[in-house]
Amino acid sequence: MKIAVLASGRGSNLQAIIDAIAVGSCAAEIAVVLSDKADAYALERASKSGIPNFSVNPKGFENKAAYENKLLEYIRQYNCEFIVLAGYMRLVGETLLAAFPGRIINIHPALLPAFPGLHGQKQALDYGVKVAGCTVHFVDCGMDTGKIIAQRVVPVLQDDDEDSLSARILEQEHSVFPYVIDKIAKGEIYLENNKVIIKE
Numbered sequence: 001m002k003i004a005v006l007a008s009g010r011g012s013n014l015q016a017i018i019d020a021i022a023v024g025s026c027a028a029e030i031a032v033v034l035s036d037k038a039d040a041y042a043l044e045r046a047s048k049s050g051i052p053n054f055s056v057n058p059k060g061f062e063n064k065a066a067y068e069n070k071l072l073e074y075i076r077q078y079n080c081e082f083i084v085l086a087g088y089m090r091l092v093g094e095t096l097l098a099a100f101p102g103r104i105i106n107i108h109p110a111l112l113p114a115f116p117g118l119h120g121q122k123q124a125l126d127y128g129v130k131v132a133g134c135t136v137h138f139v140d141c142g143m144d145t146g147k148i149i150a151q152r153v154v155p156v157l158q159d160d161d162e163d164s165l166s167a168r169i170l171e172q173e174h175s176v177f178p179y180v181i182d183k184i185a186k187g188e189i190y191l192e193n194n195k196v197i198i199k200e
Helices: 012-022 041-048 064-077 094-099 120-127 162-185
Strands: 002-007 029-035 053-055 082-085 104-108 131-138 148-155 189-192 195-198
Touching (some): 002 041, 012 029, 041 053, 120 131, 120 162, 131 162, 162 189
Parallel strands (some): 002 029, 029 053, 082 104
């Protein structure tokens, strides 16, 4: 399954997917990496792995639809069947959602539906929860509101700060994200009638 990865930052989840594909534990091919930021280290990671990559600055377009149509040009050029958001810090709009219905997933560093949006780890600490974690979910028009596919849990320790908790959650992200992508590529996870189907 050819996938497009959208990333805005350092691309550690992208690297986890690249590594999983390299060792044969993820049955996908990253056909293209796209970023809304020209200096995103994710683009450097893609280049090092020989993956076509492009930055598309949203500010260069008159509206979100025009920006997403440009993304779709690249996504279609590389014959992608699925879109993976790996640290992509923008809400996906109707243009991408309509083009890839039920075929966009995201990973979020909190146990949704708790703590959506930015700084999920800090929100968890501020609230005083005893467990935190990450969630892989299908993307819809809301902020981290799509149907949940998989979650991993980590304990919140007494002396945790945002950095230490984030690091432990990230370890789980790097494990669960390639796993879910592999299952989707094999047709073992999919969205049907707005319900997540997982074939054991």
